[in-house]
Amino acid sequence: MITDAKGRYFVSQKADRRKELLVNQACKTFTSAEGEPVKALDDVTLSIRLGEFFVMLGPSGCGKTTLLRSIAGLEHLDSGEIYLQDMALSGLPPHRRPVNTVFQSYALFPHLSVWENVAFGLKMDKLPKDKIAERVSEMLALVQLSDVGGRKPSQLSGGQQQRVALARALAKSPQVLLLDEPLSALDLKLRRGMQGELKRIQHQTGITFVFVTHDQEEALSLGDRIAVFENGRPAQVGTPEEIYRHPVNRFVADFIGDTNFITADVESEAGKSRIAIGGQRFDVEAPAGQTVTVAIRPENIAVGAPGPGKIDGKLAELTYMGTDLRCSVELPDGQALRVRISPPFPQLTPGGPVGIGIPADAIAVVAD
Amino acid sequence: MAARTAVRPGQLSAWFTTPAILLGLLFTLGPIVVITSFSFMSQPEAGSGVVMEFSLASYQHFLFQEDFYGQMYFDPRYLNAFGLSLWQAVGTTALSVGIGFPVSIWMATKPPKTQNMLVLLVTIPFWTNLLVRTYAWILFFSGDGTANTVLSWFGIEPQQLLYNSWSTLVALVYTFVPFAILPMYSALAGFDFRLAEAAYDLGAKKLDVVRKVLWPAVSGGVLSAVALCFVPAFGSYIQPVLLGGGKVLMVGNLIADQYGSARNWPFGAALSVIILVLTLVGAWALLAWAKRSAQTVSLAV
Numbered sequence: 045m046i047t048d049a050k051g052r053y054f055v056s057q058k059a060d061r062r063k064e065l066l067v068n069q070a071c072k073t074f075t076s077a078e079g080e081p082v083k084a085l086d087d088v089t090l091s092i093r094l095g096e097f098f099v100m101l102g103p104s105g106c107g108k109t110t111l112l113r114s115i116a117g118l119e120h121l122d123s124g125e126i127y128l129q130d131m132a133l134s135g136l137p138p139h140r141r142p143v144n145t146v147f148q149s150y151a152l153f154p155h156l157s158v159w160e161n162v163a164f165g166l167k168m169d170k171l172p173k174d175k176i177a178e179r180v181s182e183m184l185a186l187v188q189l190s191d192v193g194g195r196k197p198s199q200l201s202g203g204q205q206q207r208v209a210l211a212r213a214l215a216k217s218p219q220v221l222l223l224d225e226p227l228s229a230l231d232l233k234l235r236r237g238m239q240g241e242l243k244r245i246q247h248q249t250g251i252t253f254v255f256v257t258h259d260q261e262e263a264l265s266l267g268d269r270i271a272v273f274e275n276g277r278p279a280q281v282g283t284p285e286e287i288y289r290h291p292v293n294r295f296v297a298d299f300i301g302d303t304n305f306i307t308a309d310v311e312s313e314a315g316k317s318r319i320a321i322g323g324q325r326f327d328v329e330a331p332a333g334q335t336v337t338v339a340i341r342p343e344n345i346a347v348g349a350p351g352p353g354k355i356d357g358k359l360a361e362l363t364y365m366g367t368d369l370r371c372s373v374e375l376p377d378g379q380a381l382r383v384r385i386s387p388p389f390p391q392l393t394p395g396g397p398v399g400i401g402i403p404a405d406a407i408a409v410v411a412d
Numbered sequence: 413m414a415a416r417t418a419v420r421p422g423q424l425s426a427w428f429t430t431p432a433i434l435l436g437l438l439f440t441l442g443p444i445v446v447i448t449s450f451s452f453m454s455q456p457e458a459g460s461g462v463v464m465e466f467s468l469a470s471y472q473h474f475l476f477q478e479d480f481y482g483q484m485y486f487d488p489r490y491l492n493a494f495g496l497s498l499w500q501a502v503g504t505t506a507l508s509v510g511i512g513f514p515v516s517i518w519m520a521t522k523p524p525k526t527q528n529m530l531v532l533l534v535t536i537p538f539w540t541n542l543l544v545r546t547y548a549w550i551l552f553f554s555g556d557g558t559a560n561t562v563l564s565w566f567g568i569e570p571q572q573l574l575y576n577s578w579s580t581l582v583a584l585v586y587t588f589v590p591f592a593i594l595p596m597y598s599a600l601a602g603f604d605f606r607l608a609e610a611a612y613d614l615g616a617k618k619l620d621v622v623r624k625v626l627w628p629a630v631s632g633g634v635l636s637a638v639a640l641c642f643v644p645a646f647g648s649y650i651q652p653v654l655l656g657g658g659k660v661l662m663v664g665n666l667i668a669d670q671y672g673s674a675r676n677w678p679f680g681a682a683l684s685v686i687i688l689v690l691t692l693v694g695a696w697a698l699l700a701w702a703k704r705s706a707q708t709v710s711l712a713v
């Protein structure tokens with residue numbers, strides 16, 4: 045992959061655009077109702093590998109839907125291009141793109157039956173009747189809805205409607221399937237089930253899934269890779285593990301999982317940059333003399349009886365959650381840390397002194 | 413426990429609702445019952461009103477007349493009035509829906525605030541009396557009215573524009589355009605444009621989207637518009653009388669005559685019942701069609 049001085053991809057190199065859906069320097073500005081410009085996409089560059097389950101994660105209003113709609117052709121970019129392998133999508137109308145969408149609202153045609161909904165795209169392609177019938181049955185079987193083909197969408201549960209929307213979009217065997225928060229309307233249990241289902245279908249079909257969500261757990265469990273969006277552009281792209289363990293900034297660390305943020309001054313000691321937390325020293329990669337923020341995941345902190353090699357602290361709060369213990373401990377300088385302890389649980393008394401153990405690799409310096 | 417049926421929140425007990433329901437029934441079914449019974453009664457020897465004596469004469473009178481010798485012969489006079497009304501109603505409906513459809517599309521694609529404003533504008537005519545508004549058309553079409561003034565600018569001599577089918581048609585269309593716009597607008601405003609996007613996404617071209625997605629969603633509204641224009645236009649009274657000058661005999665003024673100068677109440681009632689039955693058959697056909705194609709057709713604004 046060739047990048048320019050700003051770290052953006054060069055798109056002139058054809059060889060680089062083989063097995064990817066490439067969004068290059070995409071910009072889109074809307075005008076709000078008050079007439080203010082809203083930057084929905086702010087110079088987005090993303091490479092999505094074909095065949096992967098790619099998740100776009102971010103808070104509300106960060107431009108995820110806008111990017112998805114731009115890929116589908118339902119929104120025109122102000123500038124920038126989108127390529128699917130060697131094909132420039134930007135000039136193509138939606139119906140000529142090998143891309144289909146599962147809409148957040150499902151957008152099932154209310155006057156058509158489930159069967160006709162799934163057949164809609166195939167009819168538009170003017171496929172022969174027997175081919176359509178075969179494909180629709182196949183799709184309904186894939187989403188396990190073979191027995192409700194004759195019903196109208198209004199006669200289905202939310203989860204079933206969601207699966208019809210999925211079958212309808214998959215029926216055309218798109219190269220890329222775009223899913224805009226398809227599970228957000230479902231209750232927790234159904235959502236878990238559908239997540240497994242989606243993962244299975246993605247494996248089975250090998251189709252590239254671009255999945256939008258603002259649920260970080262969903263993103264971690266589904267994505268082969270995740271892009272975390274912040275204000276109209278991806279702040280970080282990586283595997284779930286990379287993003288969880290090495291968040292590039294405070295926003296990402298905060299958005300993914302539960303995190304403690306601690307500020308510390310960087311000092312120079314024996315030519316190395318170090319910070320001190322509760323008297324204990326940790327090597328960090330940051331210039332000396334700065335104040336940095338470090339992120340520490342609650343489950344990476346150990347709490348037990350005070351002892352050598354541990355930070356002396358005070359146990360402020362203790363909550364038993366069944367599978368784990370949640371507690372809040374206070375460092376000598378008064379900063380509080382949230383800690384999650386898995387069984388076996390140590391003997392702890394609220395208000396009493398505790399020894400806090402922070403492994404060196406649990407510390408990540410994050411940019412603000 | 414006392415045998416008391418629980419009243420759910422938002423539900424009133426029978427004590428509150430029964431009088432309203434009775435009153436509603438009285439006002440809707442009452443006149444129909446009266447008219448239907450009148451139509452099977454006889455004309456008094458002299459004066460107006462009815463006498464309690466069963467007779468089918470009024471229905472016979474619709475198609476047949478008694479000649480000088482007591483022979484019945486077929487007389488298409490009243491049937492012609494029906495025909496003329498039918499044509500006026502068809503024309504009125506076609507024009508009102510034809511004008512109303514693009515207007516409602518235009519309205520439905522405006523921002524919500526503007527839409528509310530526009531709906532208000534459409535309903536403004538309802539705030540003034542129909543009679544007054546129809547008189548305004550007389551002024552407009554009269555010898556020295558606006559229409560003739562405009563014609564004179566083009567060097568055209570003043571014309572007799574009033575008291576014919578055309579001036580009647582103009583006034584009818586004017587009256588019914590809002591009735592056409594409202595149901596079509598509400599169907600279009602209720603249309604989820606995301607469905608159109610979904611169709612595009614699935615490979616539909618513009619025309620496919622209109623035919624396969626938009627039309628099924630709004631055809632119910634168009635049919636409501638047709639019904640709402642056609643039924644009252646068919647029985648219209650004020651416009652044919654004022655702008656048709658009473659010269660064009662349509663069912664509306666034909667019926668009115670029976671209660672006025674012609675003093676034949678049973679016949680007037682019979683004519684009303686015939687219209688009612690025709691309308692019911694039409695409405696039933698419409699609803700049957702709607703049910704078959706899973707459309708929502710509303711027969712009221």
Ligand SMILES: Nc1ncnc2c1ncn2[C@@H]1O[C@H](COP(=O)(O)OP(=O)(O)OP(=O)(O)O)[C@@H](O)[C@H]1O
Binds near residue numbers: 075076084102108109
């Ligand atoms: N048609 C539009 N007109 C004006 N502003 C818009 C329009 N569509 C999106 N925006 C704005 O662009 C920004 C990005 O919107 P977008 O829908 O892409 O966010 P999102 O990340 O999908 O959010 P959510 O998680 O809430 O769905 C938001 O600030 C939104 O208000």
Ligand SMILES: [Mg+2]
Binds near residue numbers: 109110
């Ligand atoms: Mg969105």
